[in-house]
Amino acid sequence: xxxxxxxxxxxxxxxxxxxxxxxxxxxxxxxxxxxxxxxxxxxxxxxxxxxxxxxxxxxxxxxxxxxxxxxxxxxxxxxxxxxxxxxxxxxxxxxxxxxxxxxxxxxxxxxxxxxxxxxxxxxxxxxxxxxxxxxxxxxxxxxxxxxxxxxxxxxxxxxxxxxxxxxxxxxxxxxxxxxxxxxxxxxxxxxxxxxxxxxxxxxxxxxxxxxxxxxxxxxxxxxxxxxxxxxxxxxxxxxxxxxxxxxxxxxxxxxxxxxxxxxxxxxxxxxxxxxxxxxxxxxxxxxxxxxxxxxxxxxxxxxxxxxxxxxxxxxxxxxxxxxxxxxxxxxxxxxxxxxxxxxxxxxxxxxxxxxxxxxxxxxxxxxxxxxxxxxxxxxxxxxxxxxxxxxxxxxxxxxxxxxxxxxxxxxxx
Amino acid sequence: xxxxxxxxxxxxxxxxxxxxxxxxxxxxxxxxxxxxxxxxxxxxxxxxxxxxxxxxxxxxxxxxxxxxxxxxxxxxxxxxxxxxxxxxxxxxxxxxxxxxxxxxxxxxxxxxxxxxxxxxxxxxxxxxxxxxxxxxxxxxxxxxxxxxxxxxxxxxxxxxxxxxxxxxxxxxxxxxxxxxxxxxxxxxxxxxxxxxxxxxxxxxxxxxxxxxxxxxxxxxxxxxxxxxxxxxxxxxxxxxxxxxxxxxxxxxxxxxxxxxxxxxxxxxxxxxxxxxxxxxxxxxxxxxxxxxxxxxxxxxxxxxxxxxxxxxxxxxxxxxxxxxxxxxxxxxxxxxxxxxxxxxxxxxxxxxxxxxxxxxxxxxxxxxxxxxxxxxxxxxxxxxxxxxxxxxxxxxxxxxxxxxxxxxxxxxx
Numbered sequence: 124x125x126x127x128x129x130x131x132x133x134x135x136x137x138x139x140x141x142x143x144x145x146x147x148x149x150x151x152x153x154x155x156x157x158x159x160x161x162x163x164x165x166x167x168x169x170x171x172x173x174x175x176x177x178x179x180x181x182x183x184x185x186x187x188x189x190x191x192x193x194x195x196x197x198x199x200x201x202x203x204x205x206x207x208x209x210x211x212x213x214x215x216x217x218x219x220x221x222x223x224x225x226x227x228x229x230x231x232x233x234x235x236x237x238x239x240x241x242x243x244x245x246x247x248x249x250x251x252x253x254x255x256x257x258x259x260x261x262x263x264x265x266x267x268x269x270x271x272x273x274x275x276x277x278x279x280x281x282x283x284x285x286x287x288x289x290x291x292x293x294x295x296x297x298x299x300x301x302x303x304x305x306x307x308x309x310x311x312x313x314x315x316x317x318x319x320x321x322x323x324x325x326x327x328x329x330x331x332x333x334x335x336x337x338x339x340x341x342x343x344x345x346x347x348x349x350x351x352x353x354x355x356x357x358x359x360x361x362x363x364x365x366x367x368x369x370x371x372x373x374x375x376x377x378x379x380x381x382x383x384x385x386x387x388x389x390x391x392x393x394x395x396x397x398x399x400x401x402x403x404x405x406x407x408x409x410x411x412x413x414x415x416x417x418x419x420x421x422x423x424x425x426x427x428x429x430x431x432x433x434x435x436x437x438x439x440x441x442x443x444x445x446x447x448x449x450x451x452x453x454x455x456x457x458x459x460x461x462x463x464x465x466x467x468x469x470x471x472x473x474x475x476x477x478x479x480x481x482x483x484x485x486x487x488x489x490x491x492x493x494x495x496x497x498x499x500x501x502x503x504x505x506x507x508x509x510x511x512x513x514x515x516x517x518x519x520x521x522x523x524x525x526x527x528x529x530x531x532x533x534x535x536x
Numbered sequence: 537x538x539x540x541x542x543x544x545x546x547x548x549x550x551x552x553x554x555x556x557x558x559x560x561x562x563x564x565x566x567x568x569x570x571x572x573x574x575x576x577x578x579x580x581x582x583x584x585x586x587x588x589x590x591x592x593x594x595x596x597x598x599x600x601x602x603x604x605x606x607x608x609x610x611x612x613x614x615x616x617x618x619x620x621x622x623x624x625x626x627x628x629x630x631x632x633x634x635x636x637x638x639x640x641x642x643x644x645x646x647x648x649x650x651x652x653x654x655x656x657x658x659x660x661x662x663x664x665x666x667x668x669x670x671x672x673x674x675x676x677x678x679x680x681x682x683x684x685x686x687x688x689x690x691x692x693x694x695x696x697x698x699x700x701x702x703x704x705x706x707x708x709x710x711x712x713x714x715x716x717x718x719x720x721x722x723x724x725x726x727x728x729x730x731x732x733x734x735x736x737x738x739x740x741x742x743x744x745x746x747x748x749x750x751x752x753x754x755x756x757x758x759x760x761x762x763x764x765x766x767x768x769x770x771x772x773x774x775x776x777x778x779x780x781x782x783x784x785x786x787x788x789x790x791x792x793x794x795x796x797x798x799x800x801x802x803x804x805x806x807x808x809x810x811x812x813x814x815x816x817x818x819x820x821x822x823x824x825x826x827x828x829x830x831x832x833x834x835x836x837x838x839x840x841x842x843x844x845x846x847x848x849x850x851x852x853x854x855x856x857x858x859x860x861x862x863x864x865x866x867x868x869x870x871x872x873x874x875x876x877x878x879x880x881x882x883x884x885x886x887x888x889x890x891x892x893x894x895x896x897x898x899x900x901x902x903x904x905x906x907x908x909x910x911x912x913x914x915x916x917x918x919x920x921x922x923x924x925x926x927x928x929x930x931x932x933x934x935x936x937x938x939x940x941x942x943x944x945x946x947x948x949x
Contacts, residue, residue, distance in 0.1 A: 141906040150908075175947065177928050178935030182948025195948070202949050209949070211872055379949070476906060482910070482939030505908055505924060514926040 128375070129420040130150030130369075130464040131412055131455060132520065134190065135448055136377070137430025139472030139485035139504060143438045149485070151429070151441035151475065153503040159453035160488075160502035162344060163467060167490035170512025171501040172520075178482040183430075186470035187380050191387060191423070192367060193252070193360055200206070200284065201355030207274035208382025209375065214264050214357050221351035222335045223265075223273040224290060228326065232298045234291055238271040240344035245334035246273065250347055252328045258320045265349070266305075275351050277317060283356060285311035288321050289345065290350035298322060298350065318351060325349035362388040367471055367521055368417045368530040374411050375425035376403060379409040384423065399427045401444055411449035413458040420528070424452075427468070433473025441475055456490075464491030464527055466520065487512065489518075493527060541783075541905070541941045542833040543877040544868060544931065547603065548861055549596070549790070550843025552885030552917060556716035556851045564842070565899070566856035566887065573901075573915035575847040576880055580903035581914040583925025585933070592894040596843075599883035600793050602883065602930030604776060604819075604836070614768030620687035621795025625679050627770050628660055632727060634696045634764035637703060638662065643737065644713045646911075647704055651684040653757035658747035659686065660757055661912035664740045672714035672731045678762070688764050690730060696769060698724035702735050703763035709737060711763065711915040729804035731764060772899055775801040780934055781943035785831070787824050789816060797836065812840040814857050822864035824870045825846060833941070838883070839864075848885025854888055869903075877904030877940055880915065880934065898935075900925065905949040906940060 140150040147154070153170075173179070174186045175195055184205040185195040203220035214220055225246060227236040246267035256263035261279030268274060285304040291297065301318040303311025326348045329335060335345035363371050365388075373391045375385030376399040381391045385504030394411045405426055412424050428444035453467060468487035471480045487508030488499075497511035515523070525531035551565060559567040577662055585617035587591070587599045588608055596606040597618040627633055638659060638897045640649040668674035672902035674692030681687060698717040704710065716724025716729040739761045742748060748758035776784050786797030786804045789812040794804045796810075809817030823838050827873075841857035868878060883898035884893045899920035910924035921927075928936070938944035 142908065171924075171926070177932035178937070178939045178944075180939060180944050180946045182946055185948030199948065205949060279930065474906065478944065482935060482944060505910065507911065508908070508924040508926070514928075 127420065128165070128418055128462055128464065129152050130422060130466065130491070130524050130528060131416070131422045131459060132190070132466045132524070133452070133455070133468075134423070134425040135377050135429050135467065135469050136303050136425055136427045137433045137443070137471060137480065138445065138469035138472030139160070139474070139483055140433065140441065141474045141476055141483060143475060145438050146442070151506050152445055153399050153436050153505065155442045155445040155446060155449065157449040157491060157502060159456055160467060161500060163366045163452065163456065163465060163488050164499045164502040164506065165304070167488045168494045168497050169486065169488045169502070169507040169510025170488040171484040171504070171508045171514050172517065173484050173514065174471055176519040177484070180480050180482040181471050182480065183377060183379055183470060186517065187383050190470060190520055191363060191383070191519055192521035194518060197494045197509070198358045199358060200358050201273070201353055203353045203355035205379060205382065206353070207276050208386055209379030210266050210268045210274055211378060212264050212274055212276050214276055214382070214386060215278065216357050218357040219277045219284055220355055220357060221275045222353040223275050223349050223351045224352045225271045225346035226348050227274060227346065228298060228348045232326070232348070234294050234296055234298060235349070237290065237292070237294060238343045239346035242271050242338070242339070242346045248334050248483070249329055249332060252332055253325055253349065256321070256324060258317050259373060261317050262441065263321060269463065271346065273349065275321070275349070277314070281310050282314045282317070283310035286315045286354055288352045290316060290352040291481070298348065304368060317373040324352065357386070360387050364388055366523050367420040369525065370419050371421040371423065372415050373423045374408060374415060375423060376408070376427040377425060378414060380425050389423070389523065390419070401428050401431055401440060403428060405447050405451045406454060409454045412455060416459060417464060429469070430473045433475055434478055434535065436478045438475045454536070463487065464524060464525065466490070468520070484514065487515070489523065489527070540565060540873055541877065542829055543838060543879065544829070544835045544872055545603070545840040545879045545937070546868070546881070547600070547836070548842050548858070548880065548882050549838055550846045550884060550886030550893065551858065551882035553846065553854065553897055553898060554885070554887040554889055556888060558851050562593045562676060564851050565858055566918065568855045568858040568862065570858060570862040570915060572862050572869060573880060574913060576869065576878060576901050576903050577912045577915040577920065578627070579909065581907045581910050581925050582783045582899065582901045582920040582923025583868040584897040584916070584921045584927050585900040585930065586927065587884055587899050587930040589929070590897065593892065593895040594884050595736055595891050596790060596792055596883060597796060598727060599930065600796050603883060603933055604796070605690070605934035606773060607931060607932055611771045612845065613771050614766055614804065616687070616766045616768035617768070617770040618792060618795070619681070620689050621799060622792030623679050623687055623690050624791060624795070625677050625682045625687055627689055627799065629692065629770050629771045629772050631699060632690045632697055633768055633770060634688045635766040636688050636764045637760050638684045638759035639687060639703075639761050639763045640759065641711060641761045642803050645739070645761070646741050647707050647709055647711060649848050650703065650707060650763070651704070652759035653751070655751070659759065661747050662742055662745060665745055666738055666762065669737060671730050676734060678792050684759065686762065688734070688762070690727070690734070694723050695727045695730070696721070696723035697767045697803060699731055700766055702731060703765040709763065725824060731849065734838050735762065735764070758872045763848050767924045774799050779810070780938050782834040782938065784834040784836065786836045787821060787828060787835065789821075789840035802836070803832070812842055814841050814853055816841060816867060818860050818864045819867060824865040825868060825887070842868070842882070843886045845947050846888055847891055849888050849891045851888045862871040876935060877902065879903070880939065881933070898926065900928070902936065902940070904940060
């Protein structure tokens, strides 16, 4: 690659927070000792970011779609396709995907347990009995997720998302027959027919499966059927590289985000020691980033830890993982070179008081040549709010970066 | 109700203003002594609000629709339905509504006076002669408003807004025949037919009405016909409570806003002593708000006075009513409890120098648990502009509140 400008976009997953009484009214980021992020704030331009819109609680999927420059409200197809991507299924444009449960039914297909006794073992074997099925001209891709969860992809001509659920959502009810939401819609009619056939075939493949025979012998509910729901059609997203004129790579800790990256045509680099947990080797991720700058001009890097600490409700753990990331930021600032832009932000807030994603904005800083520095000398939710960027949105990040990188085409003459 | 988080959204109608020479270059809000709003600013997070978009002059209807989370540009159907709501007509989804004038015509239906001598008395009696008419399968709802103004609602199957006006807008012209904007549109054709029949029937009902015989004897123009214009179809707005997961009530001083509240499914509480004028018992409104917190988790409260003072062009009166509201804010801050959010803002500016609504942004402050406090210590147009919220829009208010209240569904996974 030519030695032009490059950019590293570091997403500290769920880092945004609210003032915490246990931290003397500071947020974890404000309370953490972060000399390198503070230096970035002092050298760069700060602001706050609404990943989608003010106050909106976003997921990791909708958040990263926005950050990569896609209008999440316009393109988000429901959870099916992104759940499937998240667990590593090869979802392609035009595929129809579902979230699924392994469930327990009786001989009349009445649901006895929607979660098959919250099965934890053997689901990989069960999934293998299903994955690769052929129904008419449609190929089934199927993979287990955590516990009783799984994802299903239907690939073939003439499929769509206009079908109803098969999961009755209540025990004691018979498995629902999927139907087309519009009886005159041939695509919906075909998809419903394939889906109903899939559900029956899953029962046939699983009812006498050795894993289930063992479970029944142990007095456990067998995982003898798969019930799909949350249908979505994999959206026709433009290729990230073509859209923005960037050669991009994902170095991220979350399967779902790897899936999104691959889906929009980015490369993905896995890092040894990157666990996605609080014990992750964050510095190894930093080294992978500096290595990747040899081959790419845009690196999306996600460190998952702050989100984990937020979900756990632990302000102390969140402070610690932020300090660990800060050390990695110091390494990046020393090693990416003065011509490379560094952007630090988060994909959403995960306040320790909420233990879940919230719609509070997150801080953001842009560092690099030509950036209009402001008076911010500390990187925190409230200090960044006084920065020169004011309040921007997720989809703005890539536009601001491609402008700075000089790769953006002019809109107009 | 369970003791979860609640919110009070206080709209100081038309409070935003511009620097006034007669106040030494301060705005009325800046000039007023407002220790309690200033305390709210110090405890909370401030910003400025574009109720619809920067610079856009909004009405009370479009302003409050936005503040309640509806996209005013997408849903606003023209003034007919909201004029009708504002004077207390029972407008329902699918109704077609018009603004009307009582006018004076000769025997050939040539308009002599579009405003019937600016009639002020007897319009209630005239309206009663029209309200309740049946035309084919359509029911007529009709009510007088101020002076020569009135509103008309047509309720029945197969009606639409695709019809032309009947009011020629110039004297000396014959009353126009309404027609369908699309001759092939059966709904427009029927609506035009009903509308023309209504205009003729209004003439028949009014021409010899005792009120008009008296006016003619006095040498006044009789109000002998009704001319509808400004057609709009009552929009299919989602129920406020379902949309946002809130149990909401309106405690507001303006009929139009009560109408909007009812229309989106909110309850309405009337307050004795609340006049909608500068003499209103604002503290009684405050007491009604604290009482209502027992039964609701979202209260939309509107105090009309600042808008009146703005329309009157009186900076001094505006300062006084703002100080009166400030005392009520003090009462609220003492009585709503520490878990209840308080938001103070306006639905638009009504600068005393303009004597009408303007498109200048208004200040806003959010107070309550977990809010990211900023450096603001005074509540004013220019001090709030330095706050942590920066610049948000009307539709953002409810998203930010439902995020803080923990009742918002996540967008994505």
